Amino acid sequence: MQAAMRAFFDLPMQTKQQVRRSADNAMGYAADELTKQTRDLKEVFDFCRTPHPELPDKHASNRTMDGFNRWPEGQAAMKAYFAEMERCSARLLEAFCVGFGLPARALHPYFEGSHTSFLRLNFYPAAEGQADQIAALQAAGKEPLGVNHHTDAGVLTLLWQDPNEPGLQVLAGDGSWRLVAPVAGALTVNVGDMFQVLTNGRAQAPVHRVLASRPGRRRYSAPFFYNPSPAADIAPQPQFVDSQRPALYRPINWAEFRGRRFAGDYADQGEEVQIAHYRTDAPAAQQAAAAVGAA
């Protein structure tokens, strides 16, 4: 998978553009992603589950809520890695459930049959290849970053990081950024927004970002985002709700939330949707904005 990832990003831009994503298809290649309405200094390639592998990728039955897959060379290794991540995430979720006092399979119904997980291949080119973008960001008073600060939207993220190229930082309780150093042979695991909602805030999705590559250094990473089925209405589990701690969030339909997040990543469409907008104690204006999205 690592070799396939490096080989893909080494291809000429014209070849990579042949599998580029579009406003109506979130899967594929992009070199213009926005996080918090700021251009990230990276290239990505995203792909998801193929519901009917026996049919062509473009077949109507293979169109998921995120679009359909478009493959470059190296797809066999990428698909094999994806299958391992699916298996690993389901097991890890069971361990998280047990750790939080839930039955091991309590959250499986949100995923079974039609989960919308996707694997993202990230490439952070060396600084000298990004000179124009860095200059533009600096002129706009923005810090050049590989990925701007965010939380992952789904349930769990299993991240492979290049063991020789640190760059991921997490926001600590004291407001400082701390390096999440890669460990060779290990994955970095974090929980996303939907896990925060499911546990009624008991678990917090960590805010993180990635530094831009240094001169002469290229960085690669591969997060697997373990995401629910489109129809899943994610709400605090009853075990985490009582009179002392009422439900902090209204139910969030996954397809709606993910669709609105992608719209924000793809184009500058104003403030990005956040789970805070679904808080039961959110200001009326924010709740109204969330409801408009649902309509």
Ligand SMILES: O=C(O)CCC(=O)C(=O)O
């Ligand atoms: O590159 C990394 O280490 C993390 C990337 C990340 O946070 C993301 O793609 O959501």
Ligand SMILES: [Fe+2]
């Ligand atoms: Fe992330």
